[in-house]
Amino acid sequence: MTSENPPPSDLAERALGGANLPLLRGHNAAVLLGLLRAAGEGGVSRLELAERSGLTPQAVSKITARLREAGLATEAGRRASTGGKPRTVLRLVPGARYAIGLHLDRDESIAVLADLAGEPVAVRRAPLDLGAAADEVLAAAAAQVAEVRAAAPGAQVIGAGVACPGPLDHRTGVLHRVTGLPQWDGYPLRAALTERLGLPVVLDKDTNAAAHGLAQQAEGAESFGYLHLGTGLGAGLVLGGAVHRGARTGAGEFGHQVVQLDGPRCGCGKRGCIEALCLAAVAAGEPAEAARVLGVGAANLVELLDVDRVLLGGRTVLADPDTYVSGVAASLDGQLRAHGASGARTVPVEPAPGGARMVALGAAHLVLATLFASPRGGLGRARA
């Protein structure tokens, strides 16, 4: 790769659609990088890359040669022979690039340094008062980022992904009214951090960052809903392999889905919101009832969007994972079975792996994603 790829996902002021050769080149490079990442430490041979990408073996040879020249990939051993010359295995070079992930939560912040393979290289966790002055918060965040960068001196860091609670605009990087923290309303966090860190910054909701990270890890998880039960209740949606943010980054408002017409009033002003019902059950020490309600909401989500699975996370869930996972699964199954009749479909409910740093790692993945292409995206397949 003698010249840099055009960034596959940019600000995208307007999607134009026309494609030219440099774009084609960058796209194919991103596709192969995506396949290399998916192969993990085991690696892939050139011919396997050709099969999976639809490119010819010769094209794969050329493109991987550029990737190796750029230091992004390397040869790593060879397969067993099947009667002829054994296949050479190619592997991603994890240390070729790094990305920062920063999770700014209400009372703490977590920063990670992730390598090209998406593995965390360094993690820093520190208390944070998101209600403090903006400059104070930015300084703390910058210091934390500097600490994780110190873990790999000289590393080529391509950007920082920042995950926050509450409504925000992913495209402009501006925060909206974070519940209970009015001082952040309208604050251009991405611009401020870009300047402070000297790095490209992407900003997203915490649930979206988590969902994005989970989408990279779970193998065939093309579509799922990630339900986050913590101080509030939110969701991240992955549809067709990509995070669905909606027209204004507002998608995923799962907590204020009404599941009880004219039910008890919620803090948001509506009645019968699932968040109000769930949190009331949690407060009353009835996690089983909370899980039942959550399962009904999950069933609504599954039926409306036809997702493959449901993942659960957040502090409340992490405190008692078995109760929630089995409770939600039972409730969800009951709903689907009642409805499904012959369909008899079951949707797996699982705890989201990764623990507390999952959101920060997902934020780092948001940055890394600019280098890779998911198999779904792009023009389609090359060969008829």
Added chain:
Amino acid sequence: MTSENPPPSDLAERALGGANLPLLRGHNAAVLLGLLRAAGEGGVSRLELAERSGLTPQAVSKITARLREAGLATEAGRRASTGGKPRTVLRLVPGARYAIGLHLDRDESIAVLADLAGEPVAVRRAPLDLGAAADEVLAAAAAQVAEVRAAAPGAQVIGAGVACPGPLDHRTGVLHRVTGLPQWDGYPLRAALTERLGLPVVLDKDTNAAAHGLAQQAEGAESFGYLHLGTGLGAGLVLGGAVHRGARTGAGEFGHQVVQLDGPRCGCGKRGCIEALCLAAVAAGEPAEAARVLGVGAANLVELLDVDRVLLGGRTVLADPDTYVSGVAASLDGQLRAHGASGARTVPVEPAPGGARMVALGAAHLVLATLFASPRGGLGRARA
């Protein structure tokens, strides 16, 4: 266009991702065709196509020359001069290709012949008993298709889109248990019709076909929910310009969203489904209450997916559009305003245009869509 484009959206046995030059060529041709269609009868100049696609003017000249050679586009007058040579206007040739749209409903079927511009050229409406034997239904459908084809003898028909109620698999073209019509369970309708009609066939749910058609018509309707209230209640979802079908074409099960925990039992076996509540209100002669409930469900959908607008259709709505549109709008607004606080966002609620033949026309659009590219899809924009 000396050789045929590779079909941009095919069976897609597996999305591979790699792109080569023929694919690039077909993609750009599809992009320009999409822009030509969007321009309508007014047409577009080459330079405007270049701006909107991101391609260079010279590339647009070459590609449009191929399109003109293939008969898909033509020159149509010129713009007023701005001091130099006036721009030549290009326009789609509507009669260059046609597509069949077939809506098989429970008690009637509607067939349309649509031209390249998506306009209906012929419409046939006939009673149909979907409960009859498969051969009988197929014969009736084939006869109806022959009738609309007769309206344009010699027309080049590229395929037929077929819209059905109930669950089905869009990818394989197999019907699942259509409510109340068990004989269709597992029937490979697409394969049967492909053979019978001698045309490529795409099969989709009626609500998806409607949503797809509406997505082509409404200008900037990148994302919306189409709610269909007829004998049942369903939805078609358009997210990011494309119909969202989910992993198994099961998305859009809006009617059995639970909005009343432990509410009245629904025919599906669950409790408090929005369909049961709505239809009960309709049966009781209380359309205002039905609209209120529908509005709560619409608010759930809007908040979960962050769509731009809500469209209403279906027989029940068509019978009393004003009541439903204003009732749902009021209910939806109330929900969003209560929640939104400063956001104060309003989501327009509109009746779906097109009347009874809308689903059939949308089905025809499903076929035509294989020729066009939406501005969102593809690799991105060409020029930095």
Added chain:
DNA sequence: CCACTTAAGCAACGCTGTTGCCAAAGTGCA
């Protein structure tokens, strides 16, 4: 009538993936 402006095609070009061919590097049997 002529200078100027704008549109659009021609020709040469750089670069993409593709094709045909050959060297490299193994296996397995004689």
Added chain:
DNA sequence: TGCACTTTGGCAACAGCGTTGCTTAAGTGG
């Protein structure tokens, strides 16, 4: 040990894509 065979993967030539530089076409306006 040697040789036939299989498979991998690079080299070289190539067709075809959009791009660039330039020319021609077709208007306006003084």
